[in-house]
Amino acid sequence: MHLNPRGCHFVGFANVCLLLFLLISLTPSTFAQDEPDSTKSVKSAPLNPPTNIEVSDTPNDAGGSITIQWTEPIPSEGKDIKGYRIFRAESVDGKPGKYKMVGSVVTTKTRFKDGNVDDDLDYFYQVAAVYTASVIEGQELETLAKSRTSSKGNSSAQWFDFRRVNVFVGVILLCGFILYYISRAKAGEKLFIRKIAGLEAVDEAVGRATEMGKKIFFIPGINDMNDVQTIAGVSILGRVAEVAATYETYIEVPVARSLVLVTAKEVVKEAYSKVGRPEAFHEDQVHYLTDDQFGYAAGIDGMVVREEPATIFFMGAFYAESLILSETGNSIGAIQIAGTAMPAQLPFFVAACDYTLIGEELFAASAYLSREPKLLGSLKGQDMGKAIVLVAIIIGILLETFNIWDLSKLFKVTG
Amino acid sequence: MRREIPLIITGVVGVVFLLQYFIPHWPFDEMSGWFSDWFSIVQAFAIWLGALNLLKISAQKVIGKKSDWGFAVVIIVSFLIIVIVGLTGGEGYRETGTGFSWLYKYVYSSLSATMFSILAFFVASASYRAFRARNFEATLLLVSAFFVMLGRVPVGDNISFFLPDEYQLSQIANWIMTWPQTAGQRAIMIGIALGLVSTSLRIILGIERSYLGGGD
Numbered sequence: 001m002h003l004n005p006r007g008c009h010f011v012g013f014a015n016v017c018l019l020l021f022l023l024i025s026l027t028p029s030t031f032a033q034d035e036p037d038s039t040k041s042v043k044s045a046p047l048n049p050p051t052n053i054e055v056s057d058t059p060n061d062a063g064g065s066i067t068i069q070w071t072e073p074i075p076s077e078g079k080d081i082k083g084y085r086i087f088r089a090e091s092v093d094g095k096p097g098k099y100k101m102v103g104s105v106v107t108t109k110t111r112f113k114d115g116n117v118d119d120d121l122d123y124f125y126q127v128a129a130v131y132t133a134s135v136i137e138g139q140e141l142e143t144l145a146k147s148r149t150s151s152k153g154n155s156s157a158q159w160f161d162f163r164r165v166n167v168f169v170g171v172i173l174l175c176g177f178i179l180y181y182i183s184r185a186k187a188g189e190k191l192f193i194r195k196i197a198g199l200e201a202v203d204e205a206v207g208r209a210t211e212m213g214k215k216i217f218f219i220p221g222i223n224d225m226n227d228v229q230t231i232a233g234v235s236i237l238g239r240v241a242e243v244a245a246t247y248e249t250y251i252e253v254p255v256a257r258s259l260v261l262v263t264a265k266e267v268v269k270e271a272y273s274k275v276g277r278p279e280a281f282h283e284d285q286v287h288y289l290t291d292d293q294f295g296y297a298a299g300i301d302g303m304v305v306r307e308e309p310a311t312i313f314f315m316g317a318f319y320a321e322s323l324i325l326s327e328t329g330n331s332i333g334a335i336q337i338a339g340t341a342m343p344a345q346l347p348f349f350v351a352a353c354d355y356t357l358i359g360e361e362l363f364a365a366s367a368y369l370s371r372e373p374k375l376l377g378s379l380k381g382q383d384m385g386k387a388i389v390l391v392a393i394i395i396g397i398l399l400e401t402f403n404i405w406d407l408s409k410l411f412k413v414t415g
Numbered sequence: 416m417r418r419e420i421p422l423i424i425t426g427v428v429g430v431v432f433l434l435q436y437f438i439p440h441w442p443f444d445e446m447s448g449w450f451s452d453w454f455s456i457v458q459a460f461a462i463w464l465g466a467l468n469l470l471k472i473s474a475q476k477v478i479g480k481k482s483d484w485g486f487a488v489v490i491i492v493s494f495l496i497i498v499i500v501g502l503t504g505g506e507g508y509r510e511t512g513t514g515f516s517w518l519y520k521y522v523y524s525s526l527s528a529t530m531f532s533i534l535a536f537f538v539a540s541a542s543y544r545a546f547r548a549r550n551f552e553a554t555l556l557l558v559s560a561f562f563v564m565l566g567r568v569p570v571g572d573n574i575s576f577f578l579p580d581e582y583q584l585s586q587i588a589n590w591i592m593t594w595p596q597t598a599g600q601r602a603i604m605i606g607i608a609l610g611l612v613s614t615s616l617r618i619i620l621g622i623e624r625s626y627l628g629g630g631d
Contacts, residue, residue: 062444157440168437174612182622226454228614235625258465259458263626287472288465294530306483320534327537341607343600351545352537359603363610366625374622382613389605 047145048073050084050110050127055153058113060415063157065115070127070147072110082130082142086112089149091122096149099126117155125150163415173388178381185377193376198337198355199368203243205335209310210247216240217252217309219300219325220264221316221340222293224257228363229341233316234263235366236339240313241271245280253286254303256296261288297321301328314338314353315362318345326352339365422621429619470494559595563588 050070058065068086075081085104089096102114117123128144185191209216218240220233237253244251253268255261265286272281289299301324304312312329314322314336322338322345329336330352338349339357349356357365360382367375396407428450435443473487500514508515548554565571566588575584617623 060439062439062441157444159438159440161437161439164437171433171612174609175616178613178616224458228611228618231618231623231626232614235623238625255465257458258461258463258468261465261468262461267626284472284475288468290469291462291465292527294527298526298530302486320531323537323541324530324534327541330541341610343603343607346603347545348541351541358606360606360610363607363614366614366623370625375617378613378617378622382609385609385612386606389609 047076047131049145049147053150055150057155060161063119066155068112068125079131081107083107085128087126089124096124122152122154174385177384178378181380182377185373191376198357201355205311206243210249212310214310215250217312219314222256223317225259229317232362236315238267239369241268245272245275254289297324304328308332312336323348
């Protein structure tokens with residue numbers, strides 16, 4: 001069959017159209033190259049959005065935060081929910097303004113905390129479920145199903161953090177006991193306090209240095225005055241310095257912090273004045289070495305080896321240098337009394353020192369050495385706190401063992 | 416007034432720190448930050464007290480040719496070198512390649528690491544003394560230490576290969592660390608926490624004043 005030239009043109013045009021159609025229908029990815037993102041939003045058939053959008057002020061905070069909660073939608077047939085996106089709009093004349101996305105959460109969560117809001121403004125929220133629409137040639141297409149606009153919400157600061165109410169009750173109880181026993185001690189009641197070997201040995205240790213005609217070293221730890229352990233250490237220093245001044249024994253206090261230097265100097269000076277020997281105090285007795293942990297340890301080790309003090313006190317906060325210091329002291333045969341509330345360092349001091357004040361004994365030392373009724377009363381109150389904890393532990397063990405109730409919940413702080 | 420003002424400051428700051436734990440509302444949520452900033456500022460200025468004290472005492476030793484005055488020379492020279500190199504290095508004195516960074520990396524870090532590494536030898540000597548079976552408690556400590564130390568190294572399981580899995584030395588070590596050790600440590604921690612509260616309360620109320628110098 002022969003076709004005329006016009007017929008040939010028509011067939012050729014039809015063939016090109018067919019080819020183009022086939023190309024378009026078979027290779028959609030060619031046109032997707034214009035979209036650099038791996039995802040793109042498309043309109044799709046109605047999908048179930050999240051429902052019951054609840055907007056509330058985040059509790060127990062300093063304001064600036066709103067919590068949004070919603071009910072998970074039942075996914076539309078054949079579609080998966082990838083997560084949720086949260087949109088926020090400021091209230092303009094009581095109506096939502098322009099929505100902006102403020103965050104997203106994974107599909108397992110149905111709660112979002114918007115921590116970037118102003119307490120003076122009202123806000124509306126929408127939550128969108130992100131559905132996976134289809135995957136074509138590795139390109140994931142997604143679509144959003146937005147919820148209805150929530151009711152208006154705003155944030156505010158609270159005056160009490162109710163997550164810490166158990167701590168509050170504990171503090172009130174403990175403070176109550178301490179104040180009660182202080183008042184009883186002030187009224188003249190004699191309070192029993194058990195013997196603490198390490199503190200009983202203070203006089204003996206200072207006496208030994210006096211007999212040997214050697215120095216006493218007092219190391220108040222490596223933390224600053226904002227650590228209660230350092231304060232406890234400096235309080236003990238006052239009592240030790242008094243005994244040393246009475247026995248006319250030289251006490252040297254190398255410190256690692258400038259504020260401790262000022263405080264310790266004042267304390268030692270006062271101790272010398274108190275026993276009527278202010279002229280025996282030398283400014284150089286309390287001196288600064290360095291803030292650096294191992295520099296301080298090296299400095300003290302050098303002084304200990306060269307000067308061979310008869311007695312060394314370690315009272316305060318110590319870290320890895322505890323054993324370096326106490327072993328060096330042990331190597332020269334000094335009598336050593338240590339006290340710290342760092343649980344990890346206690347075994348080292350126990351191994352290397354003659355006496356160790358374990359944790360609470362460090363804090364009790366000042367009261368123990370001074371025998372002041374007010375201070376002793378506080379120790380008795382502290383013991384009452386310990387008794388309560390002990391009873392709670394026993395009851396908790398019984399309740400837990402017989403699977404009745406988890407008492408430890410009462411002692412947990414959630415925030 | 417010399418005593419009252421520090422006591423008032425301590426009491427007020429202590430109460431604020433206590434309240435801010437329970438009250439998230441302004442100004443309490445920010446007050447602890449303010450006080451911490453003030454402490455840092457005071458601390459930063461106070462560093463000069465320490466530095467000058469160190470230089471003064473070292474200089475006195477050198478001038479008076481007191482015993483071991485050579486070490487005081489090392490202190491003064493080291494102090495001056497690090498200060499001069501740091502100050503002449505300008506704003507970027509801590510950047511890699513500067514003199515300060517070189518001193519920090521090759522002198523300071525090496526010396527610190529040396530001091531820290533000495534700890535290994537001290538642990539050995541202290542353990543040797545501590546693990547003597549002098550009485551029942553010391554024997555318990557010795558036995559526990561034996562299991563824990565062996566259980567922490569691969570050879571522990573190798574020498575106990577014939578035992579069931581739950582009685583391998585590593586498992587025994589884990590049991591000791593998880594139960595008796597944790598129980599003991601928690602008991603100490605409870606005592607420390609109560610002691611901290613009690614001491615803090617004494618300081619806030621002004622009952623404990625010995626850290627200010629003198630007893631009363």
